[in-house]
Amino acid sequence: MEYRLLDKKEINQVILLVDKVAKKHIFNDYDQEGIDSFNQVNQESFYLDRHNLTYVALENDQIVAMATLSNNNHLSLLFVLDSYQHLGIGIKLLEIIDNLVLGDLSVNSGIEAKDFYLKAGFELTDNLIKKDGILYYPMVKKREVKQQFENYDQVIEFINSQKDRVYSLDNFKRYMDDLGNPQLILDCIHIGGTNGKGSTTNYIKEVLKQAGYRVATFTSPALYSRLDIIRINDQFIDDKTMVKYANRYVDLWLKYEISMFEIEVFIAIMYFIENNVDIAIFEVGLGGLLDATNIIKPMLAINTNIGLDHVDYLGHDYQSIALNKAGIVKDGIDYLTGETKPECLEVFKEVCKKHHSQLLQVQPITNIIDGNNVAYRYRNYDIILDTPALYQIKNSALALEALLYLKKHQLISFSDDDLLQGMYNAKWPGRFEMVHINPVIIVDGAHNKEGIDAFYECAKKYDNIKIIFSALRDKDYKHMIEKLLQLTDDITICEFEHVRASTAKDLAKGFEVKIQPDYKQAIKESLHHQGTVFVTGSLYFISKVRNYILNELNG
Numbered sequence: 001m002e003y004r005l006l007d008k009k010e011i012n013q014v015i016l017l018v019d020k021v022a023k024k025h026i027f028n029d030y031d032q033e034g035i036d037s038f039n040q041v042n043q044e045s046f047y048l049d050r051h052n053l054t055y056v057a058l059e060n061d062q063i064v065a066m067a068t069l070s071n072n073n074h075l076s077l078l079f080v081l082d083s084y085q086h087l088g089i090g091i092k093l094l095e096i097i098d099n100l101v102l103g104d105l106s107v108n109s110g111i112e113a114k115d116f117y118l119k120a121g122f123e124l125t126d127n128l129i130k131k132d133g134i135l136y137y138p139m140v141k142k143r144e145v146k147q148q149f150e151n152y153d154q155v156i157e158f159i160n161s162q163k164d165r166v167y168s169l170d171n172f173k174r175y176m177d178d179l180g181n182p183q184l185i186l187d188c189i190h191i192g193g194t195n196g197k198g199s200t201t202n203y204i205k206e207v208l209k210q211a212g213y214r215v216a217t218f219t220s221p222a223l224y225s226r227l228d229i230i231r232i233n234d235q236f237i238d239d240k241t242m243v244k245y246a247n248r249y250v251d252l253w254l255k256y257e258i259s260m261f262e263i264e265v266f267i268a269i270m271y272f273i274e275n276n277v278d279i280a281i282f283e284v285g286l287g288g289l290l291d292a293t294n295i296i297k298p299m300l301a302i303n304t305n306i307g308l309d310h311v312d313y314l315g316h317d318y319q320s321i322a323l324n325k326a327g328i329v330k331d332g333i334d335y336l337t338g339e340t341k342p343e344c345l346e347v348f349k350e351v352c353k354k355h356h357s358q359l360l361q362v363q364p365i366t367n368i369i370d371g372n373n374v375a376y377r378y379r380n381y382d383i384i385l386d387t388p389a390l391y392q393i394k395n396s397a398l399a400l401e402a403l404l405y406l407k408k409h410q411l412i413s414f415s416d417d418d419l420l421q422g423m424y425n426a427k428w429p430g431r432f433e434m435v436h437i438n439p440v441i442i443v444d445g446a447h448n449k450e451g452i453d454a455f456y457e458c459a460k461k462y463d464n465i466k467i468i469f470s471a472l473r474d475k476d477y478k479h480m481i482e483k484l485l486q487l488t489d490d491i492t493i494c495e496f497e498h499v500r501a502s503t504a505k506d507l508a509k510g511f512e513v514k515i516q517p518d519y520k521q522a523i524k525e526s527l528h529h530q531g532t533v534f535v536t537g538s539l540y541f542i543s544k545v546r547n548y549i550l551n552e553l554n555g
Helices: 008-025 032-041 044-048 089-099 114-119 152-161 170-178 197-210 239-256 260-274 318-328 342-354 392-408 416-425 449-459 477-485 504-508 519-526 539-553
Strands: 002-005 052-059 062-070 074-080 105-109 129-131 134-141 188-192 215-218 230-232 279-283 298-303 335-337 359-361 365-369 375-378 381-384 433-436 440-444 465-470 491-495 514-518 532-537
Touching (some): 008 074, 044 052, 052 074, 052 089, 105 114, 114 134, 152 239, 197 392, 215 260, 260 279, 298 318, 298 392, 318 342, 375 392, 433 539, 440 539, 477 504, 491 504, 504 514, 519 539, 532 539
Parallel strands (some): 440 532, 465 532
Antiparallel strands (some): 052 062, 062 074, 105 134
């Protein structure tokens, strides 16, 4: 028996099943008003409503049972064909529904089904009620959640104690399968690539917000706190909600041995479903094929570019890395890329052919204007960005192409004004961001070889440059420092806390640069600089420096 979410193409089949079972088992207890009321519910619009989550049981591709969870806490429908009753199918569907509910689960039971629900752990909350011609017993399955965590700090301590990353999706897939794969109800966009994932996510999100959509994003790494990786319309998930999810699901996390990142992806999925978002954008954490985000089924999969990063995990050449990152391609789901290297495109073509997907590419970008607000022309749109970072032209053009694709396929809708204003509104913290005025201090998370090369193209137009830099030890930091020395010989190497961080002395070895392990002291010393100060390198480093400047230095 297969249990899964209802596909939109199967709605009519479910309507007929519900009607057939209802006529035999519950309509005898209803008057005509009740029958009419029930039939008004059992319509296509009910199953398309985001507030209703319907699961089905199938045998030989035929639906034999169904259950619908409404408003995250109410079992509104549960029907099993007569020939499949008393086989545990209804109990299994109820178990799937129950696993998705944070608190108590309510149901309005028909007369005949009362004993079934009592045996399943429900309690009567009132006597038989008649409303709108429908007779039912109000019942509830109370949940006593053990409060293992009292606050957010305890949750983070627990999450950090779990396996960092597991380069296998076996446990997480099994976990989500047993939960009924609720992630499949989300309308998603999946964004992978070496650099620019966060920026591309941000441009898409801002246009959709401008068009009135409720947009969820899952991005990494965190810039402010661990809460900021999960957002809805830019609002972080709050610490109380994290505690709520942790207390509800911690036993299952331990049972299935899912990793730290998988836990965060799961929380994001459940939070987005609970809040009925219109669109969820998931940024790949690492690679693609075995990344925890790869359990979603997107409307469109996107690759920003391919660089030689995380080579110990993804491969030591462009083709190997491209193959791993193309692992997010799903059957029949098109793949859009901003990559241009022939060896990568050949890999993408083969993967897309295998999955019957179309490989899409960004079109030529023209009329580029450099300045405090870079501008360009793409297709028939004259785009102005609120940034001096030239590299954001490629990221925003990729986002624009994705938006046009989704609009063309009637998956979203927006006006030209929404597009132009959304593109201009988009600001991504930590990417060529000015965080101090006198002197001008700009932070930019150029965390790898390709990132530094892009940063160089943006920074070379500035005069009298001072650079503060740090990187993870597994990056090509020698190339990064060599590139920075082409901008200035005034470079200070710092340190920061991270399991993969290096000492300033090791980073600086072989280069004529200054060493100041304490980044706070390096920033204080830079305040007397007559020119532009750039802080660049690891995103983790940028996050710490940025928070220090904005929250302590600027006051």
